[in-house]
Amino acid sequence: MKRLCYPAFLALGLLLFVASCAEEQDFDQIDDLSVTPTLASGLFYLESDEATINSGGALSTFYFREVNFDTFNEQYVAEHLLEGTITYELENTTSKQLRIIIGFVDEAGNILDTEIFEIEADPSGVLTREVFYGPGGKSLDILTNTTSLRISANNLSDGTSVSSTQDPKVILRSGADFLFELQ
Amino acid sequence: MRIAPKLILIPLFCSTIALAQNKELLYDFYEIPQSLMVNPGVKTSQRWHAGIPVLSGLSFQGATSGVTVNDLFANDGIDFTTKVQERLLDVMGNKDDFSSTSQIEGITVGFRGKNRPDDYYSFGMYGETDIISYWPKDLAILAFEGNGGNNIGRSFDLGDLNLRGEMINVFHFGINRKVSAALTLGARAKLYSSIFQFQSIKNSGSFVTRQGQNNIYESAINADMQLQTAGVKGFYDIVDADTGTTQKDVTSLFTERVFLGGNLGFGLDFGFSYELNPQTTITGSILDLGFINNSKDVWNYTFSGSTTTEGISVFLPEDIDDVDNDLWQDLLDEIDAALPYGENESGYISWRPVKVYGSIRYDFGEGGNPVFDNCGCGVNASGGTNRDYYRNSVGGQLFMMKRPRGVQAALTGFYQRRFGRVASLKATYTVDKYSFTNIGLGANLQLGPVNFYVLADNLLSYSNIADSHYASLQFGFNIISWNDN
Numbered sequence: 001m002k003r004l005c006y007p008a009f010l011a012l013g014l015l016l017f018v019a020s021c022a023e024e025q026d027f028d029q030i031d032d033l034s035v036t037p038t039l040a041s042g043l044f045y046l047e048s049d050e051a052t053i054n055s056g057g058a059l060s061t062f063y064f065r066e067v068n069f070d071t072f073n074e075q076y077v078a079e080h081l082l083e084g085t086i087t088y089e090l091e092n093t094t095s096k097q098l099r100i101i102i103g104f105v106d107e108a109g110n111i112l113d114t115e116i117f118e119i120e121a122d123p124s125g126v127l128t129r130e131v132f133y134g135p136g137g138k139s140l141d142i143l144t145n146t147t148s149l150r151i152s153a154n155n156l157s158d159g160t161s162v163s164s165t166q167d168p169k170v171i172l173r174s175g176a177d178f179l180f181e182l183q
Numbered sequence: 184m185r186i187a188p189k190l191i192l193i194p195l196f197c198s199t200i201a202l203a204q205n206k207e208l209l210y211d212f213y214e215i216p217q218s219l220m221v222n223p224g225v226k227t228s229q230r231w232h233a234g235i236p237v238l239s240g241l242s243f244q245g246a247t248s249g250v251t252v253n254d255l256f257a258n259d260g261i262d263f264t265t266k267v268q269e270r271l272l273d274v275m276g277n278k279d280d281f282s283s284t285s286q287i288e289g290i291t292v293g294f295r296g297k298n299r300p301d302d303y304y305s306f307g308m309y310g311e312t313d314i315i316s317y318w319p320k321d322l323a324i325l326a327f328e329g330n331g332g333n334n335i336g337r338s339f340d341l342g343d344l345n346l347r348g349e350m351i352n353v354f355h356f357g358i359n360r361k362v363s364a365a366l367t368l369g370a371r372a373k374l375y376s377s378i379f380q381f382q383s384i385k386n387s388g389s390f391v392t393r394q395g396q397n398n399i400y401e402s403a404i405n406a407d408m409q410l411q412t413a414g415v416k417g418f419y420d421i422v423d424a425d426t427g428t429t430q431k432d433v434t435s436l437f438t439e440r441v442f443l444g445g446n447l448g449f450g451l452d453f454g455f456s457y458e459l460n461p462q463t464t465i466t467g468s469i470l471d472l473g474f475i476n477n478s479k480d481v482w483n484y485t486f487s488g489s490t491t492t493e494g495i496s497v498f499l500p501e502d503i504d505d506v507d508n509d510l511w512q513d514l515l516d517e518i519d520a521a522l523p524y525g526e527n528e529s530g531y532i533s534w535r536p537v538k539v540y541g542s543i544r545y546d547f548g549e550g551g552n553p554v555f556d557n558c559g560c561g562v563n564a565s566g567g568t569n570r571d572y573y574r575n576s577v578g579g580q581l582f583m584m585k586r587p588r589g590v591q592a593a594l595t596g597f598y599q600r601r602f603g604r605v606a607s608l609k610a611t612y613t614v615d616k617y618s619f620t621n622i623g624l625g626a627n628l629q630l631g632p633v634n635f636y637v638l639a640d641n642l643l644s645y646s647n648i649a650d651s652h653y654a655s656l657q658f659g660f661n662i663i664s665w666n667d668n
Contacts, residue, residue, distance in 0.1 A: 024257075024258045025252065025253065025256040025257060025258065026256055026257075026258040027256055029255075029256060029263040030263065032262070032263040032264065033263055033264055033267060034264040035264075035326065035327055037325070037326065037327060037328055037329025037330075037331075038328065038329040038330075038331035038332040038334075039329045039330060039331055040329070040330055040331030040332075040335060040392050040400055041392070041400055041402060041494060042395055042398035042399055042400040042401055042402070042492065042493040042494030043398075043494045043495065044398075044494055044495045044496075044497075045395075045397050045398040045493055045494060045495065045496040045497065046497045046499075047397070047496075047497070047498050047499065048498075048499035048500075049499065049500065051500070052499040052500045052503065055500075062499075063497075063499060063503070065497070065508070066508060067495060067508055067509075067510045067511060068508050068509050068510075068511055068512060069511045070511075071511065087399055089399060148508070171397075173395075173397070173398050173399045174398070174399065174494070175395075175398060175399030175400040175494070177331045177332070178331075180329075182326075
């Protein structure tokens, strides 16, 4: 029995070593890896009280600014951007009918696209708009060629009335959700 | 940036060539001289031994507590991205790790004191590489899924980044003393010569994108992160310079660091064996109680600060006269300023991964000739109760190791069978975080003065090694003498 034990151990050991193997592995699969994160960020926030709107007078532009914005224009971002949505929320508690225009401007100063928001005087609730860029939506080229945003806010009403609401304001919120293909 | 997602998979590849630190097969396998390295207080019966340079002790271990190589790279026709999502991102946690340890013994010599036959002295030199990387779960999800969609409101833990690695050369000298017929004590002093070390183990912070107080989203980050490196930049600079003598320069720097030319450290091992009765023995050891003082070629990287942003914000009337058109760039600059990236050369102490072993063994099957007769080994040789007369042993072992995220433990049951002086076999079953099916087998063969041993873990996984969570192999050659002839 003892004599059998020793060879048996050795045979088992040898068998395990000889039998050791690995199933076929394909390490090239890593090239098929698709990494498509969704990145979210606040974009632009504009808030104005009613006094500022009134100070511009009736039927006037109370705010105008062109802001350099070349994030989507950067080569890496432009090459990897698949699709995305910019969400706008407009809230008006003033006594004015207002219009806010956001223009997407390229390097040569051409306006590529505009988003126009008109909102009635309070109570008007919250105006929400989701603008989709990509297949089935607006062209991604608008974003990838944009180097600045032109923002103007216009008072479509008089320049004297004051809302009875406490702390009347107009607020424009915006945020972006974009899908990138990193790999 | 394109390569960033692949970087997260690097630990997985590293683990395929790595080893685990637990040497349950070698522990208390006292017929093998290298068992002194895992318990300086192990029973020693030989008169002297000498390892065959570089071949006396080679050990390699690789471990992954989560996904295996086969899980991802099997040629199974399943979409790779789906496999990454389902088998990596959805399953692995931030306590799963990929680790690798290897040791190559350069020199090992042991001899019994002429005037004190109860003492067995051993010394030598070995190289060790040890790398562990915990799965950076939240950072991986951030990279693969982003902060948008379903991750709005999710706080990503920046502390998930936790890795440590080093390559060292160790010079050691140990004394093993048979205090009595029942008790053997041992200690070993170690001088560490570091070739390189890096660690990023004290990171904290979070990144979250949530509904803003004003705008639709706000993103908030607070970070306190640091990567410490010592000995890395020297090699990097040589490779980066690409002078045409790169290989020679790397070899020269490596050799210098191996022989005490780099950062140095000191450590101690302690161990004991105690026979409760002629057939029952308990043992224990604590290894690598030590540190390395990293003061040369140090290069640390820091990233710390906190900020919250909701994008470009304009408040009227406050900003009505602000004519700056670079509001977006100003915002990015503010974020950069709030989260400074820094470099420094401050020295630091790196602690060695402390390991603890304990065991109890029961010997039975008395009979036949002793394995080590005429050993001249003092007090242990006396009497007829020497445990070497027992051919069989069974017992249990406990292993614990300090890792960056706590103690890693393993429990082992073993059976050992001796076949005279010629051979001894040890079989183990080990349970740890890497595997519940780890069966190991070790063999020690003695052909005249030539000793050969081979120890292999997790044998059941050898049918498909790529699907293994743990693999380990140790082997070596020694020359052993038990008498004066």
